[in-house]
Amino acid sequence: MQITRQEIAGMDKRFRANFINSLSGFKSANLIGTVDMQGISNLCIVSSVFHVGANPPLLGMIMRPHTVARDTLQNIKDTEEFTINHVNSSMVRQAHQTSARYPSDVSEFDAVGLSQYKSTLLNAPYVEESKVRIGMQLRSIQEIVLNKTELVIGEIIEVQMDNKYVLEDGFIELEPMNGVVVSGVDAYHSTQIIDRLSYAKPDASASSIRGHAK
Amino acid sequence: MQITRQEIAGMDKRFRANFINSLSGFKSANLIGTVDMQGISNLCIVSSVFHVGANPPLLGMIMRPHTVARDTLQNIKDTEEFTINHVNSSMVRQAHQTSARYPSDVSEFDAVGLSQYKSTLLNAPYVEESKVRIGMQLRSIQEIVLNKTELVIGEIIEVQMDNKYVLEDGFIELEPMNGVVVSGVDAYHSTQIIDRLSYAKPDASASSIRGHAK
Numbered sequence: 001m002q003i004t005r006q007e008i009a010g011m012d013k014r015f016r017a018n019f020i021n022s023l024s025g026f027k028s029a030n031l032i033g034t035v036d037m038q039g040i041s042n043l044c045i046v047s048s049v050f051h052v053g054a055n056p057p058l059l060g061m062i063m064r065p066h067t068v069a070r071d072t073l074q075n076i077k078d079t080e081e082f083t084i085n086h087v088n089s090s091m092v093r094q095a096h097q098t099s100a101r102y103p104s105d106v107s108e109f110d111a112v113g114l115s116q117y118k119s120t121l122l123n124a125p126y127v128e129e130s131k132v133r134i135g136m137q138l139r140s141i142q143e144i145v146l147n148k149t150e151l152v153i154g155e156i157i158e159v160q161m162d163n164k165y166v167l168e169d170g171f172i173e174l175e176p177m178n179g180v181v182v183s184g185v186d187a188y189h190s191t192q193i194i195d196r197l198s199y200a201k202p203d204a205s206a207s208s209i210r211g212h213a214k
Numbered sequence: 215m216q217i218t219r220q221e222i223a224g225m226d227k228r229f230r231a232n233f234i235n236s237l238s239g240f241k242s243a244n245l246i247g248t249v250d251m252q253g254i255s256n257l258c259i260v261s262s263v264f265h266v267g268a269n270p271p272l273l274g275m276i277m278r279p280h281t282v283a284r285d286t287l288q289n290i291k292d293t294e295e296f297t298i299n300h301v302n303s304s305m306v307r308q309a310h311q312t313s314a315r316y317p318s319d320v321s322e323f324d325a326v327g328l329s330q331y332k333s334t335l336l337n338a339p340y341v342e343e344s345k346v347r348i349g350m351q352l353r354s355i356q357e358i359v360l361n362k363t364e365l366v367i368g369e370i371i372e373v374q375m376d377n378k379y380v381l382e383d384g385f386i387e388l389e390p391m392n393g394v395v396v397s398g399v400d401a402y403h404s405t406q407i408i409d410r411l412s413y414a415k416p417d418a419s420a421s422s423i424r425g426h427a428k
Contacts, residue, residue, distance in 0.1 A: 025242030
């Protein structure tokens with residue numbers, strides 16, 4: 001089946017949202033923790049967190065100013081801090097529920113039943129139930145002119161996790177922590193390892209390095 | 215365990231690359247197909263494709279100018295076209311092998327044993343073995359000043375896939391196509407559906423919509 005740009009433009013709005021959101025492939029599932037100028041905490045699930053670079057350690061995410069994530073975006077602009085908390089399989093429903101349009105004076109932590117955890121290094125709250133918690137300092141916000149979304153990039157200033165999941169070569173085993181992935185706008189999946197493959201070279205086939213790194 | 219920014223800065227370079235690349239969570243696995251001005255095709259695996267917006271339908275990716283992906287980036291700049299092809303579990307080794315530093319005059323299609331498929335709508339080659347093939351027209355390239363990477367954004371002009379995987383509400387079932395996810399820089403995983411959840415509202419808990427959409 002071939003679907004052209006004209007057919008995409010003619011799709012019903014919700015159909016198109018489901019369809020196009022599925023096309024990038026699987027996505028990360030993270031909860032963004034922030035606090036506003038009055039001290040009210042905010043929590044919001046996003047599937048748009050992505051790797052920008054390792055040195056300096058940068059993560060980015062696309063935010064839509066007019067969606068339910070607008071409180072999160074405003075808090076990041078005001079406080080220049082946020083946390084990224086991996087979603088695991090035992091908190092999928094609570095994490096999804098943070099996407100409801102709660103009033104600005106309601107903390108999604110209370111509304112969905114997740115616990116705040118505060119670090120000494122930043123005011124933005126972590127999700128205690130999350131097994132990988134990342135403290136972020138805002139480094140830049142640039143507009144994506146094409147559709148008026150905003151690219152938020154932060155620098156990692158703290159990571160909280162159990163060190164037994166970090167292998168000797170630095171790789172983090174997300175799977176034993178039951179990390180989940182998102183597809184489309186509302187589907188959640190667990191994962192099963194296929195393999196880790198060695199650094200690819202033109203004159204040799206990559207081989208399995210699974211187990212070698214531990 | 216707490217890991218601070220100072221400890222990250224002090225990590226061995228390869229350890230840090232593995233560690234930081236694991237922190238965004240799971241990533242999409244796609245092959246980017248391009249053609250150069252001499253007609254030589256190029257294929258390159260990336261884990262940085264992400265959703266930018268549904269209307270207009272935009273996908274983005276972060277490219278590093280001085281890595282093996284430099285040919286891909288140059289071809290996109292020269293031809294303003296590229297294809298995005300989902301990696302499925304039966305082609306993981308071939309897809310990974312495209313990350314080797316082949317000379318510019320070698321087509322990675324030939325080198326790793328994947329087949330080109332040409333559409334009438336663009337010159338950039340698709341991967342025939344891929345079950346979701348997306349034709350892209352370049353819309354913008356903007357530098358991420360923080361680390362001199364480039365954010366490439368394209369508009370979807372064509373999608374090729376079997377329509378039996380598109381549900382009535384537009385959601386695409388990636389899992390029966392054996393789509394894979396990446397963690398870190400070299401780990402590949404299959405997925406298993408947990409659930410699809412209804413649109414979240416403040417006054418009600420989201421419920422399962424799996425199966426309802428078909």
